[in-house]
Amino acid sequence: MASIRVAPSRAQRALNLLRTVNSASSSCPCHSNPQHHHNAHHALNPFAGNRRKLATPADMSQQKEYAFEMAASSIRFGPGCTKEVGMDFKNLGAKKVMVVTDETVRQLDAMKQVQEGLDREGIPFEVFSKTRVEPKDYSIREAIDFAKPYGPDAFLAVGGGSVIDTAKLMNLYTCCPDADFLDFVNAPLGKGHPVTAKLKPLIAVPTTAGTGSETTGTAIFDLVDKKAKTGIAHRNLKPTLGICDPINTRTMPSAVHASSGLDVLCHALESWTAIPYYERTPRPSNPINRPAYQGANPISDIFSLQALRSTIQYLPRAVADPDDWEAQSNMLLAATLAGVGFGNAGVHLCHGMSYPISSQNPGYKHVGYNVTQAIIPHGVSVAVTAPAVFKFTGASNPERHLQAAEAFGVDTSQVKKESAGEVLSEALANFLVKLGDQPRGLKALGFNNGHVDMLVEGTIPQARVLMLAPNLDVSGGQEEREQLRGLFTDAMEY
Incomplete structure (x- = not known):
């Protein structure tokens, strides 16, 4: 008599799947190498290879994250x-x-x-x-x-x-x-x-x-x-x-349109290129301790990339023509999209480096701002380092940097992966120059090489965002300082 095979129930199939996921160890090279993330493998399936065993409470601090949360107004x-x-x-x-x-x-x-x-x-x-x-x-x-x-x-x-x-x-x-x-x-x-x-x-x-x-x-x-x-x-x-x-x-002056839009640009680029959530440590012992900035994740990616594309398309128009209502409306939408993206994925080096740039302003007052005190608008302080930053981060994830360059209209079909950061850096610099009235580096803000050490020391405490920066040594030691010193030096002019 032939044996009869009974198909497993839906609940049993789900249970078997969970057992498989939690029992297997990751063989994915992307997970074994934290500098190689977000490649095409993960673009297709962000959870592929993400099969770490759940940590016991005693070793949570040594475990990488395994979940992300989405929160937005x-x-x-x-x-x-x-x-x-x-x-x-x-x-x-x-x-x-x-x-x-x-x-x-x-x-x-x-x-x-x-x-x-x-x-x-x-x-x-x-x-x-x-x-x-x-x-x-x-x-x-x-x-x-x-x-x-x-x-x-x-x-x-x-x-x-x-x-x-x-x-x-x-x-x-x-x-x-x-x-x-x-x-x-x-x-x-x-x-x-x-x-x-x-x-x-x-x-x-x-x-x-x-x-x-x-x-x-x-x-x-x-x-x-x-x-x-x-x-x-x-x-x-x-x-x-x-x-x-x-x-x-519609009441925003052109200079405010520009600097605000540059903040959107960097929100989108930084959240798109941040380390992925599953490479962040420590894994929280209680979900209340999971940070708002968690690393790039599949949901934030959608918002960040669309915000980037919209900003590149509409910001120059909004700055050039105060009566271009379509461009202005789309920039407000892009800002909100980027907010959802970076509000959960986080930002990294451009923002981390911008904070001492703003607070250590040597006396620069941005054209078009109706204020009496010296001021480096936030978007300006963020964007001024962007060409140097994305040249530095390119090697961590060439595919994503090339996708960002494509959003600027660059033909990347013949670009080698090792040139991804340089290509995105050049595209960014060209975009900033064409936007007009933007300082072309820290020197234009009044900084010089003598300010670099203080700028580095003002960046080191920004652990919340620096921990999401690809390629950066975040030990707080000499290696991190040398990397930041190089970035500020490179950002002096573009």
Whole structure:
């Protein structure tokens, strides 16, 4: 009598698959070599070879990550949708709203729209308009001190990244009134504690197309006594809702369009080329400790690459023609897409190196910015090192660097892999030159080789982003300093 084979049930097949995945060790050369990631093998299947056994709690610190999380604000996008914000707060049941803006935006139509919307719904609010462009720790403290006595049950940020970041921290420290300011600040400059408190609802209305702060749990500021830019990053900080109304970006001067757009460009490029999430250590012993910036992952990749392509297509148009509404709308969308991408994958060297560039400004004041103090706009400080950075990182992942170069219109069909970084570097430099009014290296900002050691020392503490940089020795020792010294030297001119 012939034997009868019974097909395994769906549950049994799933169980067998899980056993296979968790019992096999990785034979994939990409996983055994941390400098060789994101190749075509992983482009097809990002999980191929990712079969490490789960760590026991005792050895988590030595284990590489095995999971990634996606967190982003809800987004509403469309011309004119700012007028809905009053209804949003009524739907949330808000009784006292703290509106956060700056003195420039306070005079613009975006603020008129939100105030009329709140009044229409009968919702009381107070306005804080002393937000500083490129916030300092003391300007953040001033904002927090303003919010605490009012006791708001919701926040509304109307402005660029500086305003939205300030509102995030007002929310955090109003909900954690007994916390020390450094408790949540990124280590090693602060204590790096996770945010466990439930924060108040925050709605962000961006008036610039750059930071993507309306989607992320990151807030950046200068820690003055350390002469370093740092911040706080945790998913709980992200806004409840980002209202992305392209009408609100039409008031941006050309110089602000340019620098904001360069931030988008680097958000996209850095998150696209960051080390993959499964090469990051340590694996968290508790998911609450998984960082917001986790490394490149298959979902962030989609957002980052599209943001890169859109920025290359639309930023030159938005800068050249203040009446090009299509280009401006698409840049706001690109900023939001990049925010979702880097808000989960993270950024690396351009941003890590930008923080001391901004905080150690020798006196440069960017053309087109209506401020009295010396200022290197964030997008400028990030982009000025980009040609040097991507020349350096190219060897880590030639395929991805060549894909990025293709987005700039480069024919890479005959390019050798070992030239990938150089080709992307050249494409970036050409893009920046054609954009116009951009400093062609650190020398144009007033820096010289005598500043390099201080710039290096200001970069070393940026461990949160440097740990995601391909090819970089992140031990904090002499090798890392030499690599950073070489990068700053190369970035002096392009």
